[in-house]
Amino acid sequence: MTQQFPPPSLKRLNKVIVALQRIGIVVGTMRLLTVYGRKSGKPRTTPVSPFTVDGERYVISAATTEWVKNARVRNEGVLARGRRSERVRLVDVPEHERGAILREFPLKVPHGVDMLIMSGAVEDGTQDAFEAAAPNCAVFRVERL
Template sequence: MGAAPGWLKHVNKVVMVLLRLGLPISRHESPVVLTAPGRRTGKPRSTPVTPMLVDGTRYIVNGYPGADWVHNVRAAEEVALRQGRRAERVRLVELTPKDARPVLREFPVQVPVGVDVMKRAGVLKSGSVDELEFLAGRLAVFRIEPIT
């Protein structure tokens, strides 16, 4: 798992355009555009993510170790999640590896398209729940907390 595959950036740009237009890109999942200030420039940086709901709480799983957006989120006090015209300001709180394990086990069930992308990118081999759980501590998992 070195650098992200070259095709990923291009696919993400297409997905973000579709999401910003409010067009559905999946029948089973509800991806959104996450926008965080760049940790060095402060300029808005966006990427598509797919929030999950586990035991009534929303989470976001990083699909690729070392992703820039994760570093930006860690440095930000708040980020925006946008789907079409609807935007929400939230705080993302990173989970410990122990707390991330049950969320990672749920990821293949709730975000199968994300698992497919991770397999194509070389992050996963089988996409099993055990394989995802094993990546706790290598893949960042964030709890979504609304800002009131």
């Protein structure tokens, strides 16, 4: 049986997180990433949890979601935390470099581990499982514009 990603419950939770952040209530390490639609040109916003590896910031997705497709075409967006925001360049990390970055995710964003397990992108919360998930995950380096 193929699991729907993101699951409907996550879509609802994301809407709540977006609403809270827009009124200035910050939830954990989450930020709002807004990327303009590749076809519509309309802004699309999703919660992400940036993390730092070797001085570089990254965001990941467990699947090729719409925001990932948009980011791959647009290569930039706006990253916001509460009412503060910054324009950023989103650099798609090649698959052969993703493993080392993903390996750090369970250490840096432990609250995000369950979401990636639930998606089926990783088998468990170990660093080895995250590294092995490189072909299944999108990783973007976040650079300030």
